[in-house]
Amino acid sequence: MKRIALFLTLGFSLIISGAIGQTQNSDLLYRQSLKTVLAEIESRFKVKIKYNDDQVKDRWVNYALWRFRPELDETLSNVLAPLDLKVNKEKEGVYKLKEYEYYRWNVQDGQDKLDQLAKLYHDKASWEKRKALIKPGLYEVQGLSPLPAKPSSEPIITPKRVMDGYTVENIAIEILPxxxxxxxxxxxLKVKGKIPVMLSPDGHWAQQRYRADCQIRCAMMARMGVMAVSYDLFAWGESLLQFKSEDHRRSLAHTIQTLGGIRILDYVLSLKETDKGRVGISGGSGGGSHTVLMAAMDDRIKLSVPVVSLSSSFYGGCPCESGMPIHLCAGGTNNVEIAAMTAPNPQLVVSDGKDWTVTVPDHDMPFLKKIYGYYGRPDLVENVHLPEEGHDFGLSKRKAVYDFVIKNFKLDAALVRDKTGQYDESKCTIEKEPAMYVFGDKGERLPANAIKGFEQLEQVFKASTSK
Structure with missing residues (x-):
């Protein structure tokens, strides 16, 4: 018995001393390279994990084999989460290594979060209190409370181009010095009396507002009697005359795009032909995130149509959508609750079956219907779901927007339909990109005071918001 006791005592001492040594010496942390660990995962679970060398270079996993569990998902989480990595499942047995996506939640987690938020209110009065907490926070976290002073310069507008039933002008508005x-x-083409307005913030598709589908959408709006404004993302399009493309993925891009939308709205509402009671906004993808945010923040917007963007489990995949902590306002929110803030103004959510909006009809729409129901108008929030389609702003999505705008702004659909009653987009002119420039083919008309570079923008923004 004495020998057994001595053995146990010595063994315990060795374990303790070994554990202390491991915490003091990183060489004894049983570390393996991430590449080696991923190979072991592939071997044990009979899966394929796709990655490039830069993703695994100089990355190590401490206590690597201790992180393995009988289940693949838990093993992947244990290994990758401390390195701010994750995998997306591409198909059965095939995964792709990704940087941690703070903006993308597990679907069930996103829906659970929305359910938790729904418990904070039960009628119009309690919802209005919640809304009153979120709204000022949206301005504050973006550095827009108060709004910076508006430059006194007049918009720069190019000569009018006359098309079939509509006109086009290019415009630049100075939003900060x-x-x-x-x-x-x-x-x-012929403006009679007051006309409605539709803002069209652009998404992250190639060519942005120069794209054919964007030009067609805005032209159709104009032909049906609407003033439509399509505008660039920050550090995209002509904004690249002032900034580098990588500047778009900085957090301040979020604030600048919001401020740009506000200043564009200021301008169109100053025009004598604008009907202030019929002002809407519709964008797709990243432009859909901007649509939701603008409609929640600015009461001057009376109608909104986020396209292939809204979801309780997706917060916006670019810093221009989620780079500022808008989703931390009032103790935490998400895009669906922010979208509900526009109630009871008409809202159409367009979703599809091949991106993060796939679950919108099952869970997110009932939430929106409930909030609109507090105002007695659940009919004013609608969903067009296209289960066989993907992430684009194709014809079926555009038709949904046309239908909704015509119905709620009380427009004459005959102006844009053919004899069979179908929407006729053939009369819309697709212009070449240079025709849509404000500052010339090579930027030769860029104003002399134009900011050059992100560092200068930061200085100007700080000076403009600290007064």
């Missing part, structure tokens, strides 16, 4: 947001202004 030396900072311009550029876009295209589509108007009905």
């Amino acid at each position: 030396g900072l311009y947001v550029n876009g295209s202004l589509y108007k009905p």
Whole structure:
């Protein structure tokens, strides 16, 4: 018995001393390279994990084999989460290594979060209190409370181009000293009385507002009697005359795009032909995130149509959508709750079956219906779900937008339909990209005071918001 006791005592001492040594010496942390660990995962679980060398270079996993569990998902989480990595499942047995996506939640987690939020209110009064907490926070976290002073310069507008039933002008608006947001202004050829407005913030698709589908959408709006404004993302399009493309993925891009939308709205509402009671906004993808945010923040917007963007489990995949902590306002929120803030203004959510909006009809829409129901108008929030389609702003999505705008702004659909009653987009002119520039083919007309570079923008923004 004495020998057994001595053995146990010595063994315990060795374990303790070994554990102390491991915490003091990183060489004894049983570390393995991430590449080696991923190979072991592939071997044990009979799966394929796709990655490039840069993703695994100089990355190590401490106590690597201790992180393995009988289940693949838990093993992957144990190994990758401390390194701010994750995998996306591409198909059965095939995964792709990704950087941690703070903006993408597990679907069930996102829905659970929305359910938790729904418990904070039960009628119009309690919802209005919640809304009153979120709204000022949206301004504050973006550095827009108060809003910076508006430059006194007049918008720069190019000569009008006359098309079939509409006109197009290119426009640049100075939103901070030396900072311009550029876009295209589509108007009905013949303006009679007051007309509605639709803002069209662009998403992250190639060519942005120069794309054929964007030009067609805005032209159709103009032909049906709407003033449509398509405008660039920050550090995309003509904004690249002032910044580098990588500047788009900085957090301040979020704030600048919001400020740009506000200043564009200021301008169109100053026009004598604008009907202030019929002002809407519709964008797709990243432009859909901007649509939701603008409609929640600015009461001047009376109608909104986020396209292939809204979801309780997706917060926006670019810093221009989620780079500022808007989703931490009032103790935590998400895009669906922010979208509900526009109630009871008409809202159409367009979703599809091949991106993160796939679950919108099952869970997110009932939430929105409930909030609109507090105002007695659940009919004013609608969903067009296209289960066989993917992430684009194709014809079926555009038709959904046309239907909704015509119905709620009380427009004449015959202006844009053919004899069979179908929407006729053939009369819309697709212009070449240079025709849509404000500052010339090579930027030769860029104003002399234009900001050059992100560092200068930061200085100007700080000076403009500290007064």
